[in-house]
Amino acid sequence: MGVEKKVWGRSLLARSFCVGLFLLWSGAAGAAFSAPLSASGGGEGSLSGSPSSPVPVVPAGGAVSSAAPSSAGTNATTGMLSSGLAHAGNRIFLEPLIVKDGDIDNQLTLMPAYGGMPGGSSAFTTPIMLEKRLTHHFSLRADTRTIALWTPGKGYAGLQYAGLQGKLLLYENDPHEIFTTFIMRGITPVGGSAVGEGNPFTLYSYLVFNKGLGDLSSRFLRPFALQTDIAGIVPFGNGPMPLSDFMGTYDYGNSFRFDGALEYSLMYLHDIEGVKMPDFLAHLTPAIESRTLVNLSNNGYYGLTEGYLSYEMNYQADWYQVSVAYQSPYGADSSFMGQRYVLYTTFFYGWLLKKMGLHATPF
Numbered sequence: 001m002g003v004e005k006k007v008w009g010r011s012l013l014a015r016s017f018c019v020g021l022f023l024l025w026s027g028a029a030g031a032a033f034s035a036p037l038s039a040s041g042g043g044e045g046s047l048s049g050s051p052s053s054p055v056p057v058v059p060a061g062g063a064v065s066s067a068a069p070s071s072a073g074t075n076a077t078t079g080m081l082s083s084g085l086a087h088a089g090n091r092i093f094l095e096p097l098i099v100k101d102g103d104i105d106n107q108l109t110l111m112p113a114y115g116g117m118p119g120g121s122s123a124f125t126t127p128i129m130l131e132k133r134l135t136h137h138f139s140l141r142a143d144t145r146t147i148a149l150w151t152p153g154k155g156y157a158g159l160q161y162a163g164l165q166g167k168l169l170l171y172e173n174d175p176h177e178i179f180t181t182f183i184m185r186g187i188t189p190v191g192g193s194a195v196g197e198g199n200p201f202t203l204y205s206y207l208v209f210n211k212g213l214g215d216l217s218s219r220f221l222r223p224f225a226l227q228t229d230i231a232g233i234v235p236f237g238n239g240p241m242p243l244s245d246f247m248g249t250y251d252y253g254n255s256f257r258f259d260g261a262l263e264y265s266l267m268y269l270h271d272i273e274g275v276k277m278p279d280f281l282a283h284l285t286p287a288i289e290s291r292t293l294v295n296l297s298n299n300g301y302y303g304l305t306e307g308y309l310s311y312e313m314n315y316q317a318d319w320y321q322v323s324v325a326y327q328s329p330y331g332a333d334s335s336f337m338g339q340r341y342v343l344y345t346t347f348f349y350g351w352l353l354k355k356m357g358l359h360a361t362p363f
Contacts, residue, residue, distance in 0.1 A: 075271050076267060076317075076318070077090060077092060077268070077272065078271075080092050080267075080316070082318075083318040083348060083350075083351040085103070085105070085318070085348060086101070086102065086105065086179075086210070088173065088177040088178055088210065088212060089174035089212070090214070091214055091225060091265075091268065092265065092267060092268070092316065093212070093225060094225070094227065094263050094314055094321075095107075095314075095323075095344075096259075096261050096287075097289055097310055097312060097323060097325055097344050098290070098308075099208070099227045099229050099260065099289060100181075100183055100206045100229040100231070100259065102167070102169075102179065102181035102208035102209075102229075104133050104136065104137065104167060104169050104181070106133050106139075106349050106350030107129075107130075107346055107347060107348045107349060108128075108129070108349055109128070109130075109131075109344075109345070109347075110126065110128060111125075111127045111129075111342060112124070112125075112126045112342070113125050113126070113327075113341070113342040115339060115340020115341070116339065120151075121149070121150060121151045123147060123148065123149045123150070123340075124148045125145055125147045125148075126145065126146045126147075127143060128143060128144055128146075129142075130142050130143070131167075133350065136169070137168060137169040138166065138169070139166075139167045140164070140166055140167075141164070141165045141167065142163070142164055143162075143163045143165075144159055144163065144190070145159070145160045145161060146160070147159075147160045159190045160189070161189055161190060162187065162190050163186065163188075164185070165183055165186070165204075167181055167183045168182045168183075175215070176215055177210075177213070177215070178209075178211050178212075179210050180209050180210070181206075181207075182205075182206070182207055183229075184204070184205050184206075185204040185205075186201065186202070186204070187201070188201045189201070200236055200237030201235070202233060202234065202235040203233070203234045203236070204231055204232070204233050205232050206231045207229065207231075209227075209228050209229070210225070210227045210228075211225065211227075212225040212268075213225060219275070220269070220273075222269075222273060223264050223266065223269040223272075223273070224262070224263070224264055224265075225263050225264075225265060226261065226262060226263075227260070228258070228260045228261070229258075230257070230258055231257040231258075231259070232254075232255075232257075233254065233257060234254055235254070253295065253296070253297030254296045254297045255293050255296055256293070256294045257291065257292065257293045257294070258291075259290065259291050259292075261287055261290075262287065262288050263285050263286070263287035264285065264287070266281055266283070266284050266285065267285070267316065269282075283316055284313060284314065284315055285313075285315075285316055286312065286313055286314070287310075287314060288309065288310070288312070289310040289325075290307060290308070290309050290310070291307040292305055292306075292307040293331075306329070306330070306331025307329070307330060307331055308329035308330065308331075309327065309328050310325045310326070311325060311328075312324070313325075318351060319347065319348045319349075319351040319352060320345065320346060320348065321344075321345070321346045323344035323345075324343055325341070325344065326340075326342075
């Protein structure tokens with residue numbers, strides 16, 4: 001019996017040693033296997049790291065750069081890059097309210113806006129935009145806008161126009177956080193005469209330029225980014241087309257428009273520059289946008305300008321963005337004396353399709 005207990009004890013020790021070696025090997029193999037899976041991204045906060053082990057990020061242009069992970073232990077930037085948001089290198093660009101969005105992506109955008117005008121009038125508008133990426137360099141978008149206009153003793157409501165646009169990526173430079181896009185858009189009137197039929201068919205051509213300032217020397221200046229567009233606008237006919245997309249009713253005819261945005265990405269400051277802050281703050285991007293439209297037609301308003309400023313706070317995540325803004329108009333149109341509030345929501349449905357296994361394109 002004593003011999004049997006001694007032999008059994010040795011056997012148990014040997015088995016335990018073998019099991020320990022197997023578990024140790026399994027753990028090492030599992031870690032090696034899971035590392036490339038984690039690096040592929042898949043959602044906000046899916047990666048963690050330390051300054052000594054930077055997270056590899058694959059920009060749209062294909063070059064690999066190293067994003068310094070956040071000191072909080074998560075890197076939302078990496079997850080959002082894998083979701084296909086507008087970016088160059090490690091720069092996540094804002095989905096702007098005023099400046100034309102130069103990103104080639106799958107997205108659904110809703111922009112409810114309420115504003116007041118002199119004389120007790122007010123309006124509620126809801127643009128609806130659906131974009132589909134066809135290749136890495138090209139997308140198509142269909143859009144419309146509903147409007148409800150209240151004046152003392154009377155109201156109007158309905159669809160205002162239907163639009164179709166094509167968007168072509170011209171140039172991207174990841175190290176300098178640059179990309180440019182050309183957009184051609186046409187809109188045609190729909191709905192009742194009070195809100196739609198008086199508007200002419202109009203063509204818009206845009207050159208969009210996005211530039212992140214990540215190549216500056218100061219870590220606190222690098223989160224800044226610029227987004228701009230220059231547009232030529234040609235209406236085919238006469239009518240009270242609100243070419244500025246606000247509430248004006250002047251028909252400016254052929255026009256030139258410049259939009260600009262200055263933004264400061266707290267996510268860039270947190271994830272790329274490693275500045276500590278709460279997770280909620282790290283998803284915010286404050287911004288100021290502007291729109292200026294200049295009349296180029298000899299119709300009595302030549303050279304007059306109108307436009308508005310937008311003061312915004314934006315929350316960015318890997319499949320949606322929510323923005324709130326206060327917009328203040330200026331210019332020649334007296335109806336621009338009012339202001340409006342905007343709630344802007346963008347859903348990047350390409351991320352959802354990918355999660356469902358239905359997004360078949362490699363873009």
